[in-house]
Amino acid sequence: MQGQWQFEAERELVWQTLTDPNIVAQCIPGCEKMEPTGDDTYLATMAVGVGSVKGRFTATIRLTDQQFPERYRLIVEAKSSVGFVKGDGIIALQEVAEGQTQVSIDGEVQIGGTLASVGSRLLQAAANAQLNRFFEAMRQQVAQRKGTTAAPEELTEKPTDGE
Numbered sequence: 218m219q220g221q222w223q224f225e226a227e228r229e230l231v232w233q234t235l236t237d238p239n240i241v242a243q244c245i246p247g248c249e250k251m252e253p254t255g256d257d258t259y260l261a262t263m264a265v266g267v268g269s270v271k272g273r274f275t276a277t278i279r280l281t282d283q284q285f286p287e288r289y290r291l292i293v294e295a296k297s298s299v300g301f302v303k304g305d306g307i308i309a310l311q312e313v314a315e316g317q318t319q320v321s322i323d324g325e326v327q328i329g330g331t332l333a334s335v336g337s338r339l340l341q342a343a344a345n346a347q348l349n350r351f352f353e354a355m356r357q358q359v360a361q362r363k364g365t366t367a368a369p370e371e372l373t374e375k376p377t378d379g380e
Contacts, residue, residue: 224355224356238259244354249273260277
C-alpha cells in the first residue's frame with residue numbers, strides 16, 4: 218500500500234500530531250479505544266466493516282525505528298472473528314516547501330479469514346477510503362494545533378496499490 222498526503226504545516230508539527238496516540242485514536246475511523254501497553258505500543262479496539270463483512274478488531278499498534286522528524290515504522294496486527302490484518306510500513310515526512318509537509322506511506326498489508334473473501338478490489342477501495350478519512354481528520358487536527366481556523370484543502374491524493 219502506498220499513498221501521499223500534503224499538510225499545510227511544518228514537518229515537526231505534523232510529526233507531533235501523527236505520533237500523538239490521543240489524536241491518532243480520534244482520527245482512526247471506527248476506533249473505540251486505544252491505550253498504551255508499553256513504549257510506543259498501543260492496544261486498540263476498532264469496529265470495521267468491508268462490504269457485508271463487519272467485525273470488532275483488537276489491534277496492536279507499534280511505532281518503531283523513529284527518526285524524528287523524518288520517518289518511523291508502523292506495525293499493526295489486528296484480529297477479530299472475521300479475520301486478521303497485518304500491516305507493516307514506513308511513514309515518511311518530507312518538507313516540500315516552507316510550511317508544507319508531505320506524508321508518504323509505503324508498506325504491505327496481509328489480510329486473512331472471512332475478511333479476505335470480500336475480494337481484493339473491494340478491500341483496496343475500503344483501505345483507500347479509510348486512509349483518506351484518517352488523513353483528512355489528521356489535517357484538521359494539525360490545523361487546530363497550528364491555530365488555523367481555515368478548512369483543510371480538498372483531498373487530491375489517493376493511496377495506490379503497492380507491490
